[in-house]
Amino acid sequence: ALNEAQAAAQLAPSDPTPQLLIGDISRLMGELAAAAAAYERALALAPNMETAWNVHLNLALIYQSLEKLDLALEHAATALKAAPEDQREQINDFILQLESQIKPNP
Numbered sequence: 001a002l003n004e005a006q007a008a009a010q011l012a013p014s015d016p017t018p019q020l021l022i023g024d025i026s027r028l029m030g031e032l033a034a035a036a037a038a039y040e041r042a043l044a045l046a047p048n049m050e051t052a053w054n055v056h057l058n059l060a061l062i063y064q065s066l067e068k069l070d071l072a073l074e075h076a077a078t079a080l081k082a083a084p085e086d087q088r089e090q091i092n093d094f095i096l097q098l099e100s101q102i103k104p105n106p
Helices: 003-010 016-028 032-045 050-066 069-082 083-102
Strands: none
Touching: 003 016, 003 032, 016 032, 016 050, 032 050, 050 083, 069 083
């Protein structure tokens, strides 16, 4: 599946969809750096896509796993701004969790 998605990305370099698929597959395979790079490419191609909030949230989760908490917080905040109303409470809770990881309570 990854090879097919990569081939699709080469055939349609301006389409974010193959990049999103590469990101999803890479994430499932535990290749977090590759997943982040693919998601970042997708956002660069289509920063205002309908699902951009979810891509930002995926990046936040990946960067949290990679212990890049500042990047995680940045993407989570961006996700919160664009997320549908029914997702905002969960994302806000995630942001609070990230903030506590960055600045642990004494």
